[in-house]
């Protein structure tokens with residue numbers, strides 16, 4: 001039931017067709033941890049520099065994140081990312097990225113985290129992800145996320161990582177980039193042949209597909225009429241998926257599908273405002289209510 005995440009903590013600048021923000025809190029591990037904490041307690045291994053992102057302390061406290069693996073490095077700078085979304089909000093471009101502390105070694109894993117059963121390698125460089133994964137040889141489930149930058153610059157390390165994880169989460173463009181296959185059904189099959197037992201391909205407003213032991217499940221996104229900022233949707237989706245799996249301890253196809261539904265619903269809140277703003281205001285009751293709404297939408 002213990003869920004551990006490593007990944008980025010970032011200072012983000014984001015431009016969307018509805019507005020822009022500069023130097024706000026972001027990062028793959030932050031969105032993941034916040035989303036997953038609605039289901040189970042979350043442990044974090046990640047570092048920031050002396051320029052600690054504004055609001056980070058509040059967010060970690062609000063979601064009761066276990067920060068024994070969190071480090072502030074006096075001599076380093078925090079990871080920075082600047083992204084821009086196109087008009088349809090589905091496509092985004094990275095305008096600037098500064099790895100900074102992400103290029104350094106991860107903080108040591110606290111002894112108290114050694115028994116972590118569920119491990120999520122949120123988006124960061126695949127070499128660090130693999131090194132981290134090797135420290136949990138007996139965990140029940142290890143899932144990783146990745147992105148275009150790592151597929152184009154560290155493909156060999158990523159291929160190595162794929163042989164050592166149970167699941168991979170990525171978006172449709174990344175699935176095509178990784179396999180050279182534009183059909184995502186086929187791309188998902190090819191990724192499973194590269195190592196992981198399952199792959200979840202996120203398709204933005206078109207939902208997500210999972211390929212698991214030859215079984216395919218497709219779920220639609222929650223219909224969102226107002227998208228303010230899609231940043232962190234993928235990480236929040238993964239947080240909902242892993243949070244539900246860790247809370248239930250059931251890795252069956254059926255439960256993976258329910259987990260994806262939770263991921264879809266929690267991500268639908270993330271995109272309603274910039275940074276972590278909407279997740280900070282989200283209650284479990286609202287989450288449950290939207291889950292029931294989504295469930296009723298799926299019943300045929």
Ligand code: AMP
Nearest residue numbers: 008010026027028123231232233234235
């Ligand atoms: P998502 O929208 O779920 O793909 O995740 C967005 C978050 O990922 C942002 O808050 C960024 O700080 C973070 N991010 C962007 N690029 C990278 C990268 N190359 N490595 C790690 N984290 C990243």
